[in-house]
Amino acid sequence: MIxxxxxxxxxxxxxTVRTLRYYDQIGLLHPSTKSENGKRSYSxxxxxTLExxxxxxxxxxxxxxxxxxxHKVSIDELLAIHQQKLQQKAMEIQQALEHTHTLRNSIKIEGELN
Structure with missing residues (x-):
């Protein structure tokens, strides 16, 4: 094993290294091995699990x-949920872009009318 x-x-x-140490400290994820001098090794x-x-x-x-x-959710399930969230964010960004485009066009038209 590597x-x-x-x-x-x-x-x-x-x-960050600090994050990994914190996860160990709070019991979220302990490294597979820890030497007597405190050196942690992750499998x-x-x-x-960190992913x-x-x-x-x-x-x-x-x-x-x-x-x-x-440990109740598979990595595939998490990725599917993450993908849905990203798609939702992408739709929100697309709507914001369309709104901005509409506003720019409105300003151009108003400028031409003045």
Missing amino acids: YFSTGQAAKKLGL ETDLV KITLLKNLAVPLRDIELIL
């Missing part, structure tokens, strides 16, 4: 709730 240091795991997932399974945590955080789920649902 193991990653805290720094490697953080870099791979776009997290590939740990990285998948799930990150997806849940992106869905605005509080950390206290993440712990409750973390």
Whole structure:
């Protein structure tokens, strides 16, 4: 099995080392191994769990709730929910763009009428 240091795991997932240490501290995710000098090592399974945590955080789920649902939801289910949220945001952005386009056209027409 491949193991990653805290720094490697953080870099791979776009997290900070401080975040990983915090997750360990609060019991959200303990590294697979921890040496006597405190060096943490994360397995590939740990990285998948961290991905799930990150997806849940992106869905605005509080950390206290993440712990409750973390092992009840598959990564595919989380990705499907995340995809729906992104599609919703994309629709909102598209509507805002259309509104802005309409306003710009209205201003151009009014400018031409004055």
